[in-house]
Amino acid sequence: MIRSLKRAVRPLLEKLGLLTPFDLPNYRTVMFDALTRIKPDLHGQRVLEIGPKDGKDSHRLASLGPESLVMMDIPAEYTLNVTSHSITPRQHLPSWFQSIVLPGKSYKEGNILYLAPDELKALGRFDLIWCTGVLYHNPEPLRFIKRLFNLLQPGGLLLLETSLTRHPALKNHNCVEILWPKSQLCLRTGENDQQLILSKVVPEPEQSLSIQSNVSHLPSRKAVLSWLEMCGFQEIEEIAIPIPDHARIGLLAKKGTFSGYTYSNRGPEPSPYAIGDSL
Numbered sequence: 001m002i003r004s005l006k007r008a009v010r011p012l013l014e015k016l017g018l019l020t021p022f023d024l025p026n027y028r029t030v031m032f033d034a035l036t037r038i039k040p041d042l043h044g045q046r047v048l049e050i051g052p053k054d055g056k057d058s059h060r061l062a063s064l065g066p067e068s069l070v071m072m073d074i075p076a077e078y079t080l081n082v083t084s085h086s087i088t089p090r091q092h093l094p095s096w097f098q099s100i101v102l103p104g105k106s107y108k109e110g111n112i113l114y115l116a117p118d119e120l121k122a123l124g125r126f127d128l129i130w131c132t133g134v135l136y137h138n139p140e141p142l143r144f145i146k147r148l149f150n151l152l153q154p155g156g157l158l159l160l161e162t163s164l165t166r167h168p169a170l171k172n173h174n175c176v177e178i179l180w181p182k183s184q185l186c187l188r189t190g191e192n193d194q195q196l197i198l199s200k201v202v203p204e205p206e207q208s209l210s211i212q213s214n215v216s217h218l219p220s221r222k223a224v225l226s227w228l229e230m231c232g233f234q235e236i237e238e239i240a241i242p243i244p245d246h247a248r249i250g251l252l253a254k255k256g257t258f259s260g261y262t263y264s265n266r267g268p269e270p271s272p273y274a275i276g277d278s279l
């Protein structure tokens with residue numbers, strides 16, 4: 001009762017400027033602090049930010065003065081701006097983009113997972129890729145991570161953050177929870193994504209399939225670490241995200257000279273079982 005009252009009043013308080021719109025958990029500032037500990041500035045660096053959404057991290061990244069900052073998000077026609085209860089179509093060029101003070105800024109619409117090879121090539125290589133809160137929306141995570149790897153310069157740095165499975169039977173294994181209603185054992189209710197409801201049936205309308213309806217899967221911590229290693233990342237370092245139940249993971253990882261593992265130890269080169277790439 002109190003929760004639904006709070007939920008009803010929140011948008012009004014946000015509009016009046018009495019409450020900041022939700023930015024919880026604050027993994028984004030934790031990630032940014034981790035970045036600035038190793039890179040106090042980004043002078044001369046090319047930076048790619050995937051999924052800027054509201055531009056909060058874009059502002060933070062721009063403040064470190066990179067040579068260029070490319071921000072890429074899904075095209076507007078496929079996404080909506082969801083701020084609490086108000087839903088509006090997203091603009092092609094988000095309004096916050098204008099307030100970023102950086103000569104080398106650019107905003108591109110595109111799904112990084114499915115950009116055509118020539119579009120990927122045109123992006124060039126980056127010294128830093130910032131990708132928080134994005135991976136678990138994408139149904140092909142290994143391919144996604146390999147794309148990030150390929151977009152980095154040798155020596156380049158990835159900052160990756162993702163939500164993780166909370167499923168008690170899965171979270172300690174090297175596996176992925178696929179959010180698919182027909183086989184899902186574990187549903188969560190609205191706001192409180194810590195609360196688990198065991199169910200094998202198609203969800204009730206008031207139940208959410210996950211924290212958000214556009215989440216495709218939730219990996220375990222071990223799965224994310226495995227994917228990074230398989231793709232060829234090295235010097236992988238975890239960044240502790242201070243939220244209950246280890247429900248999210250932050251990572252720093254470097255691209256070295258190793259080009260990544262393959263599932264084939266014989267046959268033609270390149271391997272038909274290469275990870276994440278089409279031949």
Ligand SMILES: C[S@@+](CC[C@H](N)C(=O)[O-])C[C@H]1O[C@@H](n2cnc3c(N)ncnc32)[C@H](O)[C@@H]1O
Nearest residue numbers: 051053072073074110111112113132133134137
């Ligand atoms: C949950 S929001 C995260 C926003 C912000 N980065 C953060 O950490 O809070 C996910 C954002 O990533 C974008 N996104 C998801 N998958 C993407 C992809 N494959 N290519 C580009 N943008 C993507 C979504 O459109 C959305 O703006």
